[in-house]
Amino acid sequence: MASSTSSADAFHDALHWGFTGDHVLFSSIHVDSLGGFLLGALLTSLVCALERLLTFASEHHWSPGWVARSRGANALWRSGMYSVVVSLRLAYMLIAMSMHAGLLLVLVATLGICQFFIELRTPHRRDLHNYTSIPEPDCEDVHATFQRPRSRSKPEIFIHPMQSNLARADAAALTMGLANDTERVDGVGTRYPHEAAAWEAGTGPDVARSLLGNGKGPRRTPFQIGGDEDSDGDSV
Template identity: 45%
Template sequence: MDGWVDYVHFSFLGEHILLSSLRLKTVWEFILGVLLTSVICLSERFLSFAISKHWGPHFIGRSRLAKAVWRAMLYGVATTLRLIYMLIAMSYQIGLILAVVVMLSVGQFILEYVDAAPVKSAAYDRIRGPPPDSESEDGSYNMPTQSWQHKTRRTKSKPEAILIHPGDSNLARADAAAQELGIAGDTERVKANRYPVDQDAWECGKGRDVARQLLGNTARRPRSPQDHRVSHIPDGC
């Protein structure tokens, strides 16, 4: 090969750059060689990125054979481009070697920068709705109705420390009515004062004390007609 040397050099010795018509003799030909090298390096980086991301045309569909053929073709083209810029670097011309290194690095930087960018769009912002930890003025919000979304509503459970009197609770009233009609038993809200049929209503020897507790007469006070009636309750079984 005319002008080719097997050592690194800076001069234009007339070596060919891939094509027979492109010989490195002048600065203009050197610029053309750098541009050709840049296109080859950037194309190789893009194809390598497409292979790593499993990109493919829509007409392939879900066919495993079509996907394998497509990826094999991309790999073959990318490997050819790698061999081509390797041949350019084998010219031992310092300018072309630096062009290969710089353009590969630039292509990699662009792909890494694009890949690291967060995926956002205006349409996504519109359908995303309020964040989960935010509430509207009425304390709830509804997600937009799409075919793949379900309408949700935030609700707050009652704290354990809050007591609702059975008289103010419709659920407790319903439980009490069902219990009186004999169609339901004890619930969390309503419990009946019941004892088994085969068990005595009064514990032996404690009938008077139990009656006083039920009537709220735990402390001694002046006798009344009601106390007179309680005193006649037998203490026995």
């Protein structure tokens, strides 16, 4: 009866600060003095720090080299590490069930400090869900957007008249007497005499008269050299 009464008195269902003999995981560690409290606080800090360290290692897939070479060994290693992490979490939950305010403060402080160092080691990842608002364009900008041509303007390319196919066709037609001068080949013969078409044999005087304005145009009959002398001789 006395032992059961003392055990009931040792259990508290509310937060307390006194040294009431609460056990900390093991029967040999109980908070009945300042030394017992410090020993319990040290055990609590060790359990919390080890749990945070193994959790960090498990999340970053830390494993020995010989484990990484085998898929089965890697799975066994990670399963064992997970079991140890869960056991450590249950351990500091049991410590928290002692309802001792001092041990609870040590537990929370140790977890917070370890998490702080874990965050320092973890590289910062950009949040993909963050977005920045895009300002809406003004009415003038929208109007200018609709007025913008769909295709880009092509650069202006200068083509020499003598290099143009149309100019060459017009020059050929003019030489053959099929068309008049056009704006592309107007004066081509005077500006570029070295590229003019050659005269036909026997049409030199007629072409010369047409250029000087004395003649009415080139005759279609060929000019025979020495024809007048023969005719004069015959008449004589």
